[in-house]
Amino acid sequence: MDLFLLFVSTGLVIGASYGLIAMGFALVYKATGVVNFAHGELVMLTAYVAFSLTQAFDLSFIPLMLVTIPISMLIGLALERIFIRPMLGEPVFSIVMVTIGLAVILRGVTMMIWGPDPHNLTAGVTTRVIMIGHLPFYAAQLMSIAALAICTALAWAFLRFSRIGIAMRAVAAHETAALLVGISVKRIHAIAWALSAALAAVAGVLFAMNFKLAPDLWFQGLKSFPAVILGGLDAILGSAMAGLIIGLIENLSQGYIGQGLRETSGFIVIIVVLMVRPYGLFGDKDIERV
Amino acid sequence: MKHLAGAVIAALMGSAAMAADPGVTDTEIRIGDVNIMTGPASFIGRAVSIGSKIAADEINAAGGVNGRKITIVTEDDGYIPARSFQALTKLLEVDEIFALNGTSGTANVLAMMPLIEENNLPTIVSTAPNELVYDPVRPSVFTLGASxxxxxxxxxxxxxxxxxxxxxxxxxxxxxxxxxxxxxxxxxxxxxxxxxxxxxxxxxxxxxxxxxxxxxxxxxxxxxxxxxxxxxxxxxxxxxxxxxxxxxxxxxxxxxxxxxxxxxxxxxxxxxxxxxxYVALTGDDYDAFVEKAKQYVTADDIAAMNRYTLVTYAALHAMAEAMGQCGQDLTRACTVENLRKLKDFEVGGIMAPISFDNDKQLSGTAIAxxxxxxxxxxxxxxxxxxxx
Incomplete structure (x- = not known):
């Protein structure tokens, strides 16, 4: 039983990272209908920005996030304005290709600015082991789980109660109709990118705190993709939940079966979900696949 | 008259041999270096380049190899085997290198192997001492490092x-x-x-x-x-x-x-x-190496040094020793032959003495x-x- 609980607890930790990253994917897809293949790179870039801030100003976690998140949102806005906005009206496939190109650019820029060396990122958070019952955690691991819960609650409240959130749902439901009732679709797209970048910052910083900061962090975007598919490409809250499920599946399959199944189990889930329930556990039935 | 004709023929053969082997002039020997200069593993490539630079500068400061200065020509492969092949092609055809002393990772050196063999290129593999590199033995390839x-x-x-x-x-x-x-x-x-x-x-x-x-x-x-x-x-x-x-x-x-x-x-x-x-991480010999390095590279380079710096430094010295034994008539064949005879060559204690006089042309296998x-x-x- 102890063994099972250990696998579950550590699965929830990595699952929380997947969930945070998956929410960013889903947010942009819901608002714009485009899968942002540069989201993993955005996670990496914002984590490096946070690293530079800690190096320059020795910020602890909360102040660090208070500075990093707005900077990340500005980065998200800039990327949308420079690379995505000019593509409005073009086929979705073309926009997706732009995000793939953007991913390569961001990887190169990150390497150019920060170099190839991996780093520790603690942001003043204790590295002591915290016991919850018999289960050991690092503080940063508990913070990942807490961050997923907070971001999920905020996303729900934002989509349910805020004018912009409701407008975003309207754009997702029918872009032309939303335009006709006076919603600025361009503005909604920009906000979606900014919020997605904010989620990327939270995910990136916490992932780097738990698993080191290295230039291959972008790969976590790909690793989180099964969660996006499982939750539903357009389901922001569902993606968060699916992240936890994928984390659990990965850890339990690796723990009990092994043979590197962790790396493949998530993608097995993608195939099964696409065959059985192509719109995901929480997605809308009529979403368009790209 | 017979002696004169013989001397002329010998001289012509000598110059023909020199002409046949690119990368050598009266004043310079060009050594190639295919290396990981970009990407996540580029800290290895940088350390390798620093090792080559220290060794080349030290050898050149001491008069070079029989009066010829060593020039290092580096090409980036980004740790991608296909690019390693392209990089070595460029080094051979454009830069006309004489020998190779930087070979990136295992898959990379294997990708370059056909070119190395075809050109009988004296090569010391010092950053990927994998069995696949020295088994089977390639005549011009020497491996430095333990498994x-x-x-x-x-x-x-x-x-x-x-x-x-x-x-x-x-x-x-x-x-x-x-x-x-x-x-x-x-x-x-x-x-x-x-x-x-x-x-x-x-x-x-x-x-x-x-x-x-x-x-x-x-x-x-x-x-x-x-x-x-x-x-x-x-x-x-x-x-x-x-x-x-x-x-x-x-x-x-x-x-x-x-x-x-x-x-x-x-x-x-x-x-x-x-x-x-298989390289020294501590001790007087290591400290002496760092002091020596400070004469030739910047403080940033010193900070970027690691074990790959030491092993590449040792490899270039071994190559220089083999080239030096050829005298003025420096050829690839002669260098390969001398590398094959190299025994107990001291590299300042930063690793065990180098000996390639074995079936695998493998040295540096001693581990601390x-x-x-x-x-x-x-x-x-x-x-x-x-x-x-």
Missing amino acids: YSDAFYAQLKYIHENTQPENPVYGLIRQDDDFGLAVEHGYERAVKDFGVKDGGIVRFKKGTSNFAAEMIQMRAAGVNVLANGGIISGAANILSEARKLGMPLESAQVWSEDMPLSVNLAAQAGYDYYVGD VYQLDAASKTFTRKTDFADY
Whole structure:
């Protein structure tokens, strides 16, 4: 039983990272209908920005996030304005290709600015082991789980109660109709990118705190993709939940079966979900696949 | 008249031989270096380049190789084998190098092998001492470095004979590739030779960050002597999980874990781990090397130095020695022949003396075991260089 609980607890930790990253994917897809293949790179870039801030100003976690998140949102806005906005009206496939190109650019820029060396990122958070019952955690691991819960609650409240959130749902439901009732679709797209970048910052910083900061962090975007598919490409809250499920599946399959199944189990889930329930556990039935 | 004709023919043959081998003039010898200068592993490439620069500057300052100065021509391959082939093609056809002293990773040097063989290019492989490089032996290829298998065996032997943990249970966590397989060979040999309990082998995909499940399995098996086959961030994350799980560990590591950037990541877990390496990490000879390096490279370069700097420095000196023995009539064939005869060539104590006079044209196989003091992030040498 102890063994099972250990696998579950550590699965929830990595699952929380997947969930945070998956929410960013889903947010942009819901608002714009485009899968942002540069989201993993955005996670990496914002984590490096946070690293530079800690190096320059020795910020602890909360102040660090208070500075990093707005900077990340500005980065998200800039990327949308420079690379995505000019593509409005073009086929979705073309926009997706732009995000793939953007991913390569961001990887190169990150390497150019920060170099190839991996780093520790603690942001003043204790590295002591915290016991919850018999289960050991690092503080940063508990913070990942807490961050997923907070971001999920905020996303729900934002989509349910805020004018912009409701407008975003309207754009997702029918872009032309939303335009006709006076919603600025361009503005909604920009906000979606900014919020997605904010989620990327939270995910990136916490992932780097738990698993080191290295230039291959972008790969976590790909690793989180099964969660996006499982939750539903357009389901922001569902993606968060699916992240936890994928984390659990990965850890339990690796723990009990092994043979590197962790790396493949998530993608097995993608195939099964696409065959059985192509719109995901929480997605809308009529979403368009790209 | 007969003697005169003979002398003329000999002179013509000599100049023809020189003309046949590019990269050599009366004043210069161009040595190629295909290297990882971009991408996540570029810290290795930079360290290699620094080693080449120190050696070349030192040799040139002492008058060069029979009066010819060494020039290093570096091409980036980004650690991609296809690009390694392109890079060496460019070095051969455009830069017209005479020899090669930087060969990137194992897959990269294998990709370049047809060009190396076709051109009888004197080559010292110093950053990828993999069995695939020296078996089968290629006539112009010389390998400098020990196997991962021996490096792990050496460490586990030291742990077995000196630390004697209570109820020892050995375990291995390794990548599911050729490198991981080499580590596994060393581990299995150690477990068999020492008759210790094998807690199991766990394999993981290259690039894995999360080792929680693997280390839970290790703890469940009671492992307290770990052969940690992770590299850099991976190795650090493995130790971090072990610490979280409260595992008392004697940990043997890959030699990449003696590099400063790896130590900075892994020391946080607090384990005084071991590494087995074929270059010196401490001691008077190492200190003397660093002092010497300060004459030729910048402070930034000194900070970027690591074990790959030392091994590349040693390799270029071995190449220079072989070229020097050719006298003025420097040819690739002569250099290869002299490398083949090289025996007990001293490189200032930064690794065991180099001898390529063996069937595999392989040297530098002697390993020293070091232990990290995680608090001070410094290593202590535990054994002399020895073959295992």
